[in-house]
Amino acid sequence: GLGRRGEPQRLAADAANLPLSTRSAALVWSNLLLHWLDDPIPALAEAYRVLEVGGLLMFSTLGPDTLKELRSTFSDGYAHTQRFADMHDLGDMLVGCGFADPVMDMEIVTLTYDDLDALFADLRAAGSMCAMKARRHGLTGRQAWAAARAAYESLRCDGKLPATFEVIYGHAWKAAPKQTPDGRAIVRFDLPRKG
Template sequence: MSPVSPHSGFVDRQHVGRRFARVAASYGEGDFFAREVDRRMQERLDFVKVEPKRILDLGCSRGGSFPGLSARYPDAELIGLDVAPAMLSAGRIPRAGWQRWLGIGRTVEPLRLAADAANLPLKSRSTAIVWSNLLLHWLDDPIPALAETHRVLEVGGLLMFSTLGPDTLKELRAAFADGYAHTQRFADMHDLGDMLVGCGFADPVMDMEVITLTYDDVDAMFAELRAAGSSCAMKARRHGMTGRKSWENGKVAYEAMRKDGRLPATFEVIYGHAWKVEPKKTPDGRAIVRFDLPRKG
């Protein structure tokens, strides 16, 4: 039985799509954090032995992970999937620029699909790697997306992802503690590991690091979050304008956290990977026993 997610029913999915659609045209100027996490994820592939024929980038936005994946796996078909069609369109480049952008040798532009991560338009066991950079915390519930990922992976296939953990933007939550949500709800690393096992993955490996960004002031921080499409999309967020008094109180509380002349913003980055293996049980719970027949001759 799959674990029950504590996140179900809390995220405003339409708001997520609207926010990322709104910043799609200029996202290349605001996605430096996503690109840095992507770079660190790609370094982890140095320790993975796999020769994929197809890679699915789940939550690809404008396709920022494509160049690195293409350079590492030049013979693999790349598919990018995102919920915001505007992101997919903004990432397209002229045909003459494909090879220069994706790396010498590639002649086919990655296929881009607008779809829900919980309902992938791909056949079962059709993909060797599912790559997902900073997507899961935007989902109302990670479990359906993880289950779909498991379905489309071939046996021996790899899921590699990053997401944000509970300490992310802890300063912001503490400063604006007014009863409204000001950040996403972030799953704990160990809960994500349990979700992976519950969805059928084997031997999940999880690790975490803390990245602290600093700002001149609160306004600069919010401007950067908005440029990256990273405003709060929880249903419990404040839907109207923040009152002047609440805003000023929050800024004063955040100012008290200033260190060395700068305001900190913590990001807990969780990295995970897991493999799809042959199932040990049928969907109705019966054990599968495999017999290797002796070779003739």
């Protein structure tokens, strides 16, 4: 499996189609990936597939309060930020994919900027853009852009513009299966051993 001999291997691949054998990894670590996906379930199911029984999925992602200020400033009905899943929904997705004992936590981080251009420079430097299928595919018009800038400026506090990031942390285990592939229940007994 990955990381069992010497230096751990790192892998960059399609999260919903990992080039790994089934039950070949003891740990899957995903940092700030899931929010880029229109649907995180295929990636979570794929992590489950490649984990060995007893393997651990650890991840961080962004939650629904991320960039709430930016989202509130546009009134054109289009998505201008990603759709960020709630941590409770992510926990349900983990269970739905077969994971056991999911643990979820979150924190709010508020960054401040001198102006909106500085925020957009940071977002561009991080490779952030709205990748949703439902986003606007044309340019935002001059009037809509000016209205959004004015709305964001109204949020200025102590001379700075806020940008909220909700960071979600989660982990879950791949437990032993509870059913056979044909749907029969598996019952396990931990009997004391004579010794």
